[in-house]
Amino acid sequence: MTTTSPHSPQALDPRRWPDVARVPGGHLRALVARAVTGYAAARAGVRVHTGPEEPVPGTATSAVGDAPVLWLRDPDAFHRRLAADGLIGFGESYMAGEWDSPDPVALLTRLAEDYENLVPRPLQPLRHVALPRRPPSDRNTRAGARRHISHHYDLSNDLFAVFLDRTMTYSSGLFAEDEPRDRDTLARAQERKIDRLLDGAGVTGGTRLLEIGTGWGELAIRAAHRGARVTTVTLSAEQRDLARERVAGAGVADLVDVELRDYRDVEGSYDAVVSVEMVEAVGERYWPVYFTALDRLVRPGGRVALQSITMEHAMMRASRGSYTWMHKYVFPGGLIPSVTAVEEQLRARTSLTLVDRLSFGRDYADTLRVWREAFTGAADRVGELGFDDTFRRMWFFYLAYCEAGFRSGIIDVEQIIMERAR
DSSP, rough: OOOOOOOOOOSSSSSTOHHHHHHOOOOHHHHHHHHHHHHHHHHHTOEEEEESSSOOTTTSOOOOOOOOOESSHHHHHHHHHHHHHHHHHHHHHHHHSEESSHHHHHHHHHHHHHHSSOOOOOGGGGGHHHHHHHHHHSSSSSSHHHHHHHHHHSHHHHHHHHHHHHTOOOOOOOOOOOOOOSSSHHHHHHHHHHHHHHHHTTTTOOEEEEEESTSSHHHHHHHHHTTEEEEEEOOOOHHHHHHHHHHHTTOOOTEEEEEEEEEEOSSEEEEEEESSSOGTTTTTGGGHHHHHHHHHHHHEEEEEEEEEEEOOOHHHHHHHOOOHHHHHOTTOOOOOOOHHHHHHHHHHHSSSEEEEEEOOOHHHHHHHHHHHHHHHHTTOHHHHTTOOOOHHHHHHHHHHHHHHHHHTTTTTEEEEEEEEEO
């Protein structure tokens, strides 16, 4: 299926996007990057098309069979960015409109499937020397965590409403096997995901539930409809305000407290704790604090239900110090954990034991596809909200990049249920 990309930025604002507007120098390094690009394309079965004209399907410069196309509109700028900043440069070059593809998801999926072999083996050790490392500002101190969450989640509630479903749930849905995977079924898939987490945590009438990471309130509302008393915490003022409105609109304001609070500052004892795609934002340095907090906040015999994006342990260890395009533009401070890393934290720091797991990465790929299609179809509305062409290409690339990660299998998503010893 062909994927339509946003058009190239018409007027790139150098004040808003300084590193996208600036093309690095380095002619000799660009020659190396050009050679690596050719090597990677051959390894991954990608066809490279060069020139200002879009490749026409069925021609020698377009896809042959299932070979996706990397269309280099400005090869010199593309290779300079790749040489200077690796994958950060790759993403910035897309934001600048210097490369594209008739189907960016297919292209990114193919590259992800062979990511370990895209750089010639003699050059692989140099990646850790030449590519950017995480700056100190990327740490999730209390101030850093507030800044990082605000960077993403306080963009605009209206922006998220453009592509999310009616539940305003910003995490993977859980589709039924016998249903279509489209915008019409996504809301039910989100409700199914939430209900499975609440069931796993044992949430019923009278349950004292803590939610770490409010989102826009859907999980708290569904828990309250079961009769649970919910405390939910977030660092996003925009999310807090809309979540409170939605809680009141659902008629459960007497059962739900929405608080602007760091999880490290939560006190008390709860029957159950639920946290959906929050641990990825914690950062490895603070995993001990996070998992100790889970153990401290749930009563003996109580349950903790997490939903987390995961990656294989070896890949996590290899990427833990990397500073990526995703860190710079979308999710500062984060690191996707492995299940092994979660289990290590549980054994070393808690009395929690893992009692159930479910992985459903395909569902996340389809959730992201629905979001991407909705976002692309709402380009005019996104512009009305004050987001320029460069932002739209950035957001499209983010959604496509994540979708490709799940389609290739290099990342997954899991529900992980834990129980505290009595």
